[in-house]
Amino acid sequence: MAIDVRIPTILRGYTDGAKQVEGTGSTLDELIADLEQRHAGLRARLIDHGGLRRFVNVYLNDEDVRFLAGLETPVKDGDTVTVLPAVAGGAA
Amino acid sequence: MLNIPRDLRDKIVAHARKDHPDEACGVLAGPAGTDRPARFIPMTNAARSPTFYEFDSTEQFRLWQEMDDQDEEPVVIYHSHTATEAYPSRTDIGLAAEPEAHYVLVSTRDEDRTEFRSYRIVDGEVTEEPVTVLE
Numbered sequence: 001m002a003i004d005v006r007i008p009t010i011l012r013g014y015t016d017g018a019k020q021v022e023g024t025g026s027t028l029d030e031l032i033a034d035l036e037q038r039h040a041g042l043r044a045r046l047i048d049h050g051g052l053r054r055f056v057n058v059y060l061n062d063e064d065v066r067f068l069a070g071l072e073t074p075v076k077d078g079d080t081v082t083v084l085p086a087v088a089g090g091a092a
Numbered sequence: 093m094l095n096i097p098r099d100l101r102d103k104i105v106a107h108a109r110k111d112h113p114d115e116a117c118g119v120l121a122g123p124a125g126t127d128r129p130a131r132f133i134p135m136t137n138a139a140r141s142p143t144f145y146e147f148d149s150t151e152q153f154r155l156w157q158e159m160d161d162q163d164e165e166p167v168v169i170y171h172s173h174t175a176t177e178a179y180p181s182r183t184d185i186g187l188a189a190e191p192e193a194h195y196v197l198v199s200t201r202d203e204d205r206t207e208f209r210s211y212r213i214v215d216g217e218v219t220e221e222p223v224t225v226l227e
Contacts, residue, residue: 010189055187057149062157064149084156085189087169088139088146091115091176092183 003031003075006082014042023081028058029071031081046083047071055086094168094194094210094223096120096129101225103132104198105206108172111137112200115145120168121159129167129194137171144183145171168210170196178207180218188213194221 002022007015015021021039025031029047036043046056051071058065059082065073075081100120108116117137120129133155138148159165169190173181178199180188188195191214199207212219 008189009191057152059153062153064153066149082153084149084152086146086149086187087117087119087135087152087189088144088187089171089184090141090144090181091173092143092181 004080014039028073057084093221097226104170107134108198108200113142113174115172117145117171119166121164122167124163124165142174166193169193172198175201178209
């Protein structure tokens, strides 16, 4: 079972420069734990004590997982999960 | 150094003025690897705030997908400050995640004069760069 995972530029240090990696799992949380096995440190860039990190967007196919079930979102073979750092900032 | 066509610069300034006092934000996309801004894409500020901006996550996904399909990159990521100077704040620096992009800051704090400046933000370091407006 393989899920296609798209990695943004700033996280490619964890994937030896690869913009695309594969993983397995039945939920997003499991998938991320699986990726961590081969790409140590990646999980901590996506998840903190509060769950999915505030300024990291994760999409299952073309939907933001925050509108689905967050880390509990079911994933399956053939899905594409895309990670994009949020574009944000402020005056202070 | 940022080379930017006059019409794209003017569109950014007009967008910032229109959304004032909320922060305006958006992208100039260009052909991958050319560092040349070619296409103006104003984005919704999902935060709709005078002191914070955030791209709507679905709009961002669609735009990034579109750029990838068309072999483009976000050459410029711009936003405005509405009461402070056109310099990246600590939040701007902390959240900057496109090391290849030119971060353009516009300030609309003065009604009569719009500040327009550009920066590279890489690994938490800010470097201002000169802006050349192409006629």
